[in-house]
Amino acid sequence: xxxxxxxxxxxxxxxxxxxxxxxxxxxxxxxxxxxxxxxxxxxxxxxxxxxxxxxxxxxxxxxxxxxxxxxxxxxxxxxxxxxxxxxxxxxxxxxxxxxxxxxxxxxxxxxxxxxxxxxxxxxxxxxxxxxxxxxxxxxxxxxxxxxxxxxxxxxxxxxxxxxxxxxxxxxxxxxxxxxxxxxxxxxxxxxxxxxxxxxxxxxxxxxxxxxxxxxxxxxxxxxxxxxxxxxxxxxxxxxxxxxxxxxxxxxxxxxxxxxxxxxxxxxxxxxxxxxxxxxxxxxxxxxxxxxxxxxxxxxxxxxxxxxxxxxxxxxxxxxxxxxxxxxxxxxxxxxxxxxxxxxxxxxxxxxxxxxxxxxxxxxxxxxxxxxxxxxxxxxxxxxxxxxxxxxxxxxxxxxxxxxxxxxxxxxxxxxxxxxxxxxxxxxxxxxxxxxxxxxxxxxxxxxxxxxxxxx
Amino acid sequence: xxxxxxxxxxxxxxxxxxxxxxxxxxxxxxxxxxxxxxxxxxxxxxxxxxxxxxxxxxxxxxxxxxxxxxxxxxxxxxxxxxxxxxxxxxxxxxxxxxxxxxxxxxxxxxxxxxxxxxxxxxxxxxxxxxxxxxxxxxxxxxxxxxxxxxxxxxxxxxxxxxxxxxxxxxxxxxxxxxxxxxxxxxxxxxxxxxxxxxxxxxxxxxxxxxxxxxxxxxxxxxxxxxxxxxxxxxxxxxxxxxxxxxxxxxxxxxxxxxxxxxxxxxxxxxxxxxxxxxxxxxxxxxxxxxxxxxxxxxxxxxxxxxxxxxxxxxxxxxxxxxxxxxxxxxxxxxxxxxxxxxxxxxxxxxxxxxxxxxxxxxxxxxxxxxxxxxxxxxxxxxxxxxxxxxxxxxxxxxxxxxxxxxxxxxxxxxxxxxxxxxxxxxxxxxxxxxxxxxxxxxxxxxxxxxxxxxx
Numbered sequence: 001x002x003x004x005x006x007x008x009x010x011x012x013x014x015x016x017x018x019x020x021x022x023x024x025x026x027x028x029x030x031x032x033x034x035x036x037x038x039x040x041x042x043x044x045x046x047x048x049x050x051x052x053x054x055x056x057x058x059x060x061x062x063x064x065x066x067x068x069x070x071x072x073x074x075x076x077x078x079x080x081x082x083x084x085x086x087x088x089x090x091x092x093x094x095x096x097x098x099x100x101x102x103x104x105x106x107x108x109x110x111x112x113x114x115x116x117x118x119x120x121x122x123x124x125x126x127x128x129x130x131x132x133x134x135x136x137x138x139x140x141x142x143x144x145x146x147x148x149x150x151x152x153x154x155x156x157x158x159x160x161x162x163x164x165x166x167x168x169x170x171x172x173x174x175x176x177x178x179x180x181x182x183x184x185x186x187x188x189x190x191x192x193x194x195x196x197x198x199x200x201x202x203x204x205x206x207x208x209x210x211x212x213x214x215x216x217x218x219x220x221x222x223x224x225x226x227x228x229x230x231x232x233x234x235x236x237x238x239x240x241x242x243x244x245x246x247x248x249x250x251x252x253x254x255x256x257x258x259x260x261x262x263x264x265x266x267x268x269x270x271x272x273x274x275x276x277x278x279x280x281x282x283x284x285x286x287x288x289x290x291x292x293x294x295x296x297x298x299x300x301x302x303x304x305x306x307x308x309x310x311x312x313x314x315x316x317x318x319x320x321x322x323x324x325x326x327x328x329x330x331x332x333x334x335x336x337x338x339x340x341x342x343x344x345x346x347x348x349x350x351x352x353x354x355x356x357x358x359x360x361x362x363x364x365x366x367x368x369x370x371x372x373x374x375x376x377x378x379x380x381x382x383x384x385x386x387x388x389x390x391x392x393x394x395x396x397x398x399x400x401x402x403x404x405x406x407x408x409x410x411x412x413x414x415x416x417x418x419x420x421x422x423x424x425x426x427x428x429x430x431x432x433x434x435x436x437x438x439x440x441x442x443x444x445x446x447x448x449x450x451x452x453x454x455x
Numbered sequence: 456x457x458x459x460x461x462x463x464x465x466x467x468x469x470x471x472x473x474x475x476x477x478x479x480x481x482x483x484x485x486x487x488x489x490x491x492x493x494x495x496x497x498x499x500x501x502x503x504x505x506x507x508x509x510x511x512x513x514x515x516x517x518x519x520x521x522x523x524x525x526x527x528x529x530x531x532x533x534x535x536x537x538x539x540x541x542x543x544x545x546x547x548x549x550x551x552x553x554x555x556x557x558x559x560x561x562x563x564x565x566x567x568x569x570x571x572x573x574x575x576x577x578x579x580x581x582x583x584x585x586x587x588x589x590x591x592x593x594x595x596x597x598x599x600x601x602x603x604x605x606x607x608x609x610x611x612x613x614x615x616x617x618x619x620x621x622x623x624x625x626x627x628x629x630x631x632x633x634x635x636x637x638x639x640x641x642x643x644x645x646x647x648x649x650x651x652x653x654x655x656x657x658x659x660x661x662x663x664x665x666x667x668x669x670x671x672x673x674x675x676x677x678x679x680x681x682x683x684x685x686x687x688x689x690x691x692x693x694x695x696x697x698x699x700x701x702x703x704x705x706x707x708x709x710x711x712x713x714x715x716x717x718x719x720x721x722x723x724x725x726x727x728x729x730x731x732x733x734x735x736x737x738x739x740x741x742x743x744x745x746x747x748x749x750x751x752x753x754x755x756x757x758x759x760x761x762x763x764x765x766x767x768x769x770x771x772x773x774x775x776x777x778x779x780x781x782x783x784x785x786x787x788x789x790x791x792x793x794x795x796x797x798x799x800x801x802x803x804x805x806x807x808x809x810x811x812x813x814x815x816x817x818x819x820x821x822x823x824x825x826x827x828x829x830x831x832x833x834x835x836x837x838x839x840x841x842x843x844x845x846x847x848x849x850x851x852x853x854x855x856x857x858x859x860x861x862x863x864x865x866x867x868x869x870x871x872x873x874x875x876x877x878x879x880x881x882x883x884x885x886x887x888x889x890x891x892x893x894x895x896x897x898x899x900x901x902x903x904x905x906x907x908x909x910x
Contacts, residue, residue: 012892047827047887061827163886305892306885327880334884343884372502372516405860405890408883412867415881425782426870428863429789429798430761431618432502435860437467437760 002029005319006093006106008083008254009114010036011043012305013286015065016312017112017319018075024320027074033106034075035095037082040138041067046305048141049164052148053171059138086111086258088279110281110319113255113268114312117248117287117303126220131227132242135168144243148175153240156180157230159217161188163335165245166200169209170338172243180210180237182217182230189342191333192396193349195363196342196382199398203340212237248303250288263290265301272325274315283318285311285326292328295346295393295414296355302329330414331394334404343407346394346414347384358387360451366440368402370432379403381444383410383420390419390452395444402434409441420448457484460774461548461561463538463709464569465491466498467763468741468770470520472567473530475771482529485775488561489530490550492537495593496522501760503596504619507603508626514593541566541713543734565736565774568710568723569767572703572742572758581675586682587697590623599698603630608695611635612685614672616643618790620700621655624664625793627698635665635692637672637685644797646788647851648804650818651797651837654853658795667692703758705743718745720756727780729770738773740766740781747783750801750848750869751810757784785869786849789859798862801849801869802839813842815906821895823857825887834858838865838875838899845874845907850899857889864896875903 005021007014018032034041040063047062056062070077078095084103085094092107119134121127133144156172158165161183172179181188181204187197188204188211201211212232221229221236230237250267252260261269261277267290269277274289276282286308290299310326317324334343352359361384369376379399386393395410397403413423423445430437438446460476462469473487489496495518502517511517525532533550539558540549547562574589576582588599611627613620616638627634636643636659642652643659643666656666667687676684676691685692705722707715716724716732722745724732729744731737741763745754765781772779789798807814816839824831834854841848850865852858868878878900885892893901 044825044827044887044892046885046892047825050828050887055829056827304885306882309892310880325880329882332882332884334886334889336886336888341889345882345884370499370502372499372511373505374510402857402860404886405857405884406863408861408881408894408896409863409867411882411884412864412871412873416867416871416873418867418871425765425780426863427761427784427787427800427866429787429800429860429866430501430759431789431791431859432499432505433791434789434796437499437501437764439863441863 002031003109004031004033004107005110005112006108007032007034007112007114008093009116009286010034010041010077010079011045011114011116011286012308013312013315014112014114015042015070016309017114017283017285017315018070019073020313020316021320022074024317024322030320032075034077035081035083036079037098038137038139039079041070041077041079043138044305045136048135048138049167049171051141052135052145052168053174059142062138083254086254088258088260088282091281110283112315112319113276113282113284113288114286115251115254115288118251119244119248120246121244122246124217124219126222126227129220129222129227130225131240132220132244134244135164136248147241151240154178155238156241156243157182157237157239158243158245159230160244160246161185161190162245162247163189163333166204166337167335168243168245169204170207173207173209177241180212182212182215182232182237184214184216186213191348192342192344193382196380196396196398199380200337200340200342203337207338248287250301252288255288263299263301265290267301269299272327273318274311274326275318283315285315294328294330296351298355302331304333330411332407332411334407336404339400340398341400341404342398343404344394344396345407345411346392348394348396349384352384352393357393359384359393360387360448362444362447362451364440364444364447366443367436368400369434370436373432377401379440381440383444383448385420385448385452387452390421390449392418392420392423395441406439406441420445420452424449457486458564459486459488459562460565460567461563462487462489462567462569463548464571464741465489465496465532465534466500466569466571466741467760468767469567469569470497470525471764471767472569472738472740472770472774473525474528475768476775477529479772479775479777487530489532490536490538491534492553493592493594494534496525496532496534498593499760500591503590503593504622504626506596507590507600507623508629514597517593538709541709543713543715543737546736565738567770567774568731568737568739568743569741570706570709570743573706574699574703575701576699577701579672579674581677581682584675584677584682585680586695587675587699589699590619591703602696603632606695609633610693611696611698612637612692612694613698613700614685615700615702616640616645617700617702618644618788621659621792622790623698623700624659625662628662628664632696635667637667637670637687637692639669639671641668646803647797647799648837651835651851651853654835655792655795655797658792662793703742705756707743710743718754718756720745722756724754727782728773729766729781730773738770740770749783749785751806753810757786759788785866787862787866789862791859794855795853796855796859797853798859799849799851800862800866801847803849803851804839807839807848812848814839814848815842815903817899817902817906819895819899819902821898822891823855824889825891828887832856834895836895836899838903840875840903840907842907845876845904847873847875847878850896861894861896875900875907879904
């Protein structure tokens with residue numbers, strides 16, 4: 001008799017795990033059932049802002065593999081079917097088919113929790129009014145696009161200034177909306193230090209976005225159940241559409257109810273093979289787990305599609321009888337704001353302070369191409385190095401074309417715990433169309449190494 | 456009394472060394488004299504093809520710092536002055552002012568040899584005819600541009616298919632010439648494996664360049680001392696202008712005559728601080744030295760502007776009483792061919808064989824952006840990993856926008872001796888405009904890791 005793998009959540013982690021397990025074990029050895037309460041599976045949530053902006057014209061384009069393709073590969077994918085209860089002791093889950101109301105218990109040999117994240121919706125007056133949208137799922141995206149197309153006015157307010165908020169603000173501008181962004185942070189993109197966030201703010205203001213920082217949203221003013229404005233302590237911002245980009249929290253209510261171990265953030269705690277701690281037959285990954293931060297040596301909640309996909313691979317290998325681990329992250333993230341590329345990895349100043357690390361911080365200006373090459377554009381690189389040891393702690397880059405992916409050099413250097421002095425000798429690529437002879441990352445490393453030497 | 460630093464060669468290494476030493480030591484402590492036989496100093500030789508192409512309109516743009524600026528910083532820069540003899544025992548050099556014929560001996564406390572490289576000019580019939588150009592110096596570039604502007608015909612032949620040859624071929628096409636490239640190699644860019652070189656060939660043919668591979672140039676047919684055609688054993692290629700891009704050799708005749716230690720390539724041998732072996736008061740760097748290859752653990756001759764600049768920094772620190780070393784290279788190089796970006800680092804298959812390494816080789820196709828994102832373009836990544844250990848040995852990338860600088864991830868991984876299995880977990884940046892959720896380098900690492908596991 002074969003075993004059964006039950007997966008809760010049909011996005012990156014869940015379906016990567018299912019696919020990888022299927023590669024390792026045939027249908028005679030392993031039955032695979034994947035539940036998701038939504039209408040879509042296996043899609044790129046990170047692509048939603050580009051869909052809203054119109055860069056991507058069809059939601060189908062965001063779907064990596066159709067339900068039919070998954071089913072053809074022997075994955076029993078059940079959409080619009082919610083898992084409502086976990087029973088780890090009984091090794092079974094309870095599901096609820098939304099369209100028919102059918103409920104049943106299904107037993108498992110391997111359970112994979114890939115329940116993702118839930119947008120934060122603070123309990124503010126009017127937050128559930130018509131016209132207030134999240135952008136976490138394709139369903140959310142479609143609802144927002146429908147709303148934009150039928151909106152009577154052209155005023156949009158984005159609440160929150162994280163990556164998704166900033167990307168959505170740009171998408172709304174490109175849709176022809178007057179956009180106001182309200183954030184409690186001092187600058188947009190709070191995973192950057194404020195001095196680097198200020199560069200993002202300038203670009204956003206340059207696009208015509210009205211940016212309201214240091215402002216706490218107190219609620220939504222509504223009329224007839226429909227949002228009319230976003231209110232703060234000091235002011236009111238008229239809105240035909242409101243987009244919430246306040247962030248997400250791990251969707252772990254089911255796991256909590258089942259007594260599974262959660263960290264400070266509410267994310268599931270796992271071992272290196274992505275098994276839920278204390279449960280050899282329950283695996284978890286993606287936006288519902290905490291990840292190990294290799295720079296600060298702490299657990300953190302960093303929901304990102306890249307981690308979700310890697311987790312799925314690791315889990316699928318484990319369930320399929322192979323071996324793989326997820327050693328951790330260094331905190332790499334990037335985004336595009338109009339023509340500005342923004343990237344970060346490692347610790348920000350705030351995170352380094354919190355970790356008890358003392359450090360030197362340097363910021364340099366350079367260009368993405370040789371200075372004399374046509375189209376050479378400015379790039380700002382900020383680098384943090386630990387005091388005394390000189391270990392690289394973090395890098396932030398804001399600049400034009402060719403800026404963002406330079407962060408990957410720092411991601412590898414962080415992973416391998418290089419010092420900034422060692423980095424100065426890195427044999428990075430050079431040709432005038434791609435880089436000055438001293439790559440901006442090397443210029444920053446030299447400045448940081450000098451700061452470390454001078455103590 | 457102060458000391459005197461004498462520098463032979465006023466390009467990247469020489470002037471970086473002089474500038475860095477000046478930063479550390481004032482004019483009262485250190486006199487700095489820099490000789491160069493040419494008309495220009497401190498320029499980007501790598502920019503010459505872009506100048507010829509017309510991307511860069513003025514030779515001045517390629518000059519990082521003018522002679523007057525150097526002199527204002529207390530560097531006694533003497534252009535059109537050739538050093539004709541070294542006397543290490545007497546700690547002096549003999550110079551010859553080309554315009555006046557004056558010759559003198561000058562003593563030194565620190566001698567820096569930054570004599571660069573000389574284009575290879577095989578002793579073929581007609582190689583010195585009028586109309587045959589090298590592209591090593593700004594003087595060469597100006598001579599070529601003058602010739603292109605006054606040429607009566609529009610047929611150009613490029614001999615050699617290295618980076619410079621390929622860049623020059625494109626430059627000539629953009630100047631309106633019919634270009635034929637003749638190379639003895641099977642494919643252009645022999646620092647790539649032939650399967651990757653074939654992708655470059657296709658792009659070049661697509662630009663209208665006639666590519667003649669596996670062909671040995673036997674000479675130039677001339678009339679009245681002027682080149683008319685390039686001849687091979689089988690054929691003849693009419694030419695109004697011929698550009699030599701056969702490669703370079705270290706310009707170390709002076710050093711050889713003075714009995715300084717040279718390696719197999721003819722490049723000077725140095726220690727980690729860039730001091731010539733056995734000579735604590737003679738330093739050398741740039742295109743006239745051999746460098747340590749951190750991947751194959753051997754000395755190699757890899758003339759590149761990046762190394763030259765780093766050498767200059769290291770030498771200047773040493774002369775100035777500081778401390779710095781140049782640990783070595785991993786062989787990173789890149790170029791742009793029309794819209795194609797080409798990059799490589801580490802060992803090619805041939806180099807790995809030669810080093811006695813057994814390896815697995817994988818090649819994957821991906822895209823530079825998320826597949827659904829507008830403008831996503833194909834990218835081919837080839838990766839070599841050592842058999843058994845799985846250590847990364849080399850990467851080659853050919854693709855469109857955003858391809859080349861991805862090589863830097865591999866450069867850092869090679870420097871830190873990562874295995875491809877370790878690389879699969881790298882936290883590289885992701886956002887749809889910049890990368891698929893699995894970066895192409897990660898896709899290649901996964902394929903390579905699988906190949907290693909399967910033995």
